[in-house]
Amino acid sequence: MRPGDIALLFRKLTNAQWYGEALHRRGIPYVTDGERHFYQRQEVIDLVNVLRLIDDPADSIALVGLLRSSLGGVPDSDIMGLAKNGLSDLRVDVRHLRWLDEWQSERKKSVRSLCERIAALHRCSKTDAFPRLLDRLFDEFPVLELAAASSHGEQAVVNLWKLRNLIVEWGKDSALSFSGLVSRLVAHLQTHPQESEAPLAEDALDAVRVLTIHKAKGLEFPIVMLPGLHVKAGGPESGASLTRDWVTGLYGCTFSRWCNAAQLPLWEKQREQEDAEQRRILYVGMTRAKDRLLLSGGLTAQRGGATPLGL
Numbered sequence: 001m002r003p004g005d006i007a008l009l010f011r012k013l014t015n016a017q018w019y020g021e022a023l024h025r026r027g028i029p030y031v032t033d034g035e036r037h038f039y040q041r042q043e044v045i046d047l048v049n050v051l052r053l054i055d056d057p058a059d060s061i062a063l064v065g066l067l068r069s070s071l072g073g074v075p076d077s078d079i080m081g082l083a084k085n086g087l088s089d090l091r092v093d094v095r096h097l098r099w100l101d102e103w104q105s106e107r108k109k110s111v112r113s114l115c116e117r118i119a120a121l122h123r124c125s126k127t128d129a130f131p132r133l134l135d136r137l138f139d140e141f142p143v144l145e146l147a148a149a150s151s152h153g154e155q156a157v158v159n160l161w162k163l164r165n166l167i168v169e170w171g172k173d174s175a176l177s178f179s180g181l182v183s184r185l186v187a188h189l190q191t192h193p194q195e196s197e198a199p200l201a202e203d204a205l206d207a208v209r210v211l212t213i214h215k216a217k218g219l220e221f222p223i224v225m226l227p228g229l230h231v232k233a234g235g236p237e238s239g240a241s242l243t244r245d246w247v248t249g250l251y252g253c254t255f256s257r258w259c260n261a262a263q264l265p266l267w268e269k270q271r272e273q274e275d276a277e278q279r280r281i282l283y284v285g286m287t288r289a290k291d292r293l294l295l296s297g298g299l300t301a302q303r304g305g306a307t308p309l310g311l
Contacts, residue, residue, distance in 0.1 A: 003029050004206040007221040009213045009285045015228060016210050023208060031155055033211035039188045043147045043156040044163055046071060048185045050137065054121045055182040070146045072114065078105045117141070125178050130171030133178075134164050213285040224289035226282075229297035229309040245269065275306055282308045 008030075010016050016032060023030045038044060046069040052062035067074040067082075082103060100112055117140045125133055138144060147156035170181055209221070243252045245266055252263035286293055297309035 001223070002206055003208045005222040006225065007209040007211065007216065007219075007223070007288065008225050008227060009211065009216050009288060010228065011213055011281055011285075013210075013212060015231075019227060020210060029153075029207035030210055031207045033209060033215055038159065038162070039192050041152075041156070041159050042069075043143070043150065043152075043160055045189060047143060047160060047163060048182075048189060050118065050141065050143075051182050051185065053118050054125050054133075054137070055179050057119060057122050066114070067111065070150070071141060071143070072107075072111065074105070074107055074111065078103075078107065081105065130178070130181070131168050134167060138164075213281050213288075216288050217284060220288055220290050222289075222291045223294070224285070224292070225294045225296060226285050226308070227296040229295055230300055230307055232307050278306065278308060279311060282311060 008016070008019055013032070020030055020032060045065070049062045049065040049069065050071070052059050053066060056062075064079060066072050067079055068076065100108060100115065103111075105111075121133065121136060121140065124136060128136070143160060144157055147160055148154070150156050167181060167185075170176060170184070176184075240256070241252075241254045243263075243266065244250070245252070248265075250262040250266055251260070252266040253260045254263055286295075295309075297307070
């Protein structure tokens with residue numbers, strides 16, 4: 001049995017991170033096939049912080065993010081020492097490194113070198129095309145080496161290459177400035193648009209696959225695990241809502257703990273639909289297994305309501 005023989009299938013990836021962390025603690029390689037994970041990956045955030053500083057050396061928030069990253073390697077306790085001197089005064093420009101002169105830390109020399117290289121790239125950003133600037137960045141900073149040494153290894157490396165390719169593609173728009181490109185990246189970090197992680201080559205994918213049952217349609221794995229089967233599907237929404245069933249013509253109105261009479265049959269109809277959908281999804285997940293199927297769930301204090309484990 002190899003890690004690549006195993007798939008963990010979830011209805012939603014909401015709690016998948018806990019399983020990923022458990023696999024990582026035990027040294028088991030895994031890869032998550034998600035829809036919105038790319039702009040939430042740490043290596044992507046760290047590289048965007050570098051680009052933010054290249055664009056604006058006075059961006060103190062990006063600088064703190066860089067210092068806390070694997071590139072900076074500065075612990076929070078040392079950053080708190082910087083805060084005493086005023087974080088608003090932090091900037092990378094070599095003409096404004098007084099905060100670094102007053103900083104008492106054994107990492108002062110390495111951080112100064114980091115700032116000087118960013119300042120040099122800031123000057124290059126005024127004239128270099130995007131591909132040339134990115135080549136300089138990858139040459140000046142060990143971002144790929146640090147990504148390869150991280151817990152996600154190869155996946156982190158291909159994610160950085162994907163981000164580079166995205167930037168180069170965006171750079172073909174002659175109307176997009178470097179500042180505009182950085183603003184677009186920052187907006188993506190905040191809104192998490194639909195963007196999957198870079199795919200790994202199939203022959204190198206000897207890792208546990210973590211994915212949704214929906215994405216596993218049409219796939220088969222020697223060993224399939226369906227964890228968290230004690231978790232209920234979402235029930236009726238709380239708060240104020242107004243819905244209409246176009247088949248029956250009923251209007252359902254809910255406000256806090258109160259609802260109109262028509263809402264009750266609509267909730268019952270919704271429950272029947274969710275039960276049918278839950279059975280269908282469970283069937284799809286179970287039939288992805290070629291050789292062995294493991295169903296996992298726990299006992300909870302809450303009772304009532306259908307769960308996949310109950311089925």
